Amino acid sequence: MITTKGRYALRVMMDLAEHAAESCVPLKEIAERQGISKKYLEIIVKDLVKGGLIKGVGGKGGGYRLVRKPNEYNVGEIIELAEGTLATVACLAQDAEACPRAAACKTLPMWKEADELMRSFYRSKKLTDLL
Amino acid sequence: MITTKGRYALRVMMDLAEHAAESCVPLKEIAERQGISKKYLEIIVKDLVKGGLIKGVGGKGGGYRLVRKPNEYNVGEIIELAEGTLATVACLAQDAEACPRAAACKTLPMWKEADELMRSFYRSKKLTDLL
């Protein structure tokens, strides 16, 4: 299930996209507009910066801004970054240790299929499709 | 993410399907074959009984058995029952309280779309497809 981290990350990105005209949007404004704790958003936004999706500018008049054009983001990369993974089962997560049952596992192909289905679904959705 | 509950439930159902010839399969055998703690399986199997997918027969020579033919089960109903829900986001779970943002939520249609995609995917998979 997609948690608040992924959902809030998406809302932050949408907010930034809607205010892409301004060069910088301070987190305080986003938090107020979206009705989400600024402190909690700091954690989420940090991941977005680290993942290279947005840039943070400190100081007076600073804030965050997108590094690409709004229509050049897809939903998949945003929630995958915020959630860490969007794998259907633990053994398909990026950092998963190899499952000893993998070779004989009758269900693994189905999980892979489901994963591919979801991944391509979210990748096909552009950020601007949501605005 | 689908947890051990859902995954183990599926393996129990597959095991029962493979041994559908026997009238009853004791949980002890399933636990040994699948390499899963019998005690933990009891919890999972209880839900499957309560949900009407299998039947438990007590006493000597007892065990569990399917109530339908193996090819009449789909994967979706099994993991949905074991997991409680397979909703993509909390607000789309069966027992979710109404979200006040629902009317204005820009992302809700996408989550609903994703939910429908997953649900129909898992419903289209029959238990016997996995054997």
Place this chain on the structure above:
DNA sequence: TATCAACCTACTATGTCAATATATTTTTGG
């Protein structure tokens, strides 16, 4: 009726989620 197996209740460690609190660094407008 003795046995086997389902069924029931309670408990526990570990981890994740969803934040909050406080302190520090960095940047830039005046």
Place this chain on the structure above:
DNA sequence: CCAAAAATATATTGACATAGTAGGTTGATA
């Protein structure tokens, strides 16, 4: 230059979920 503003970093917390374990009771059947 300096001070306000904003990002960034670290630590902690309560609540809940996950993944089991332990032990006892009921009930069917060979």
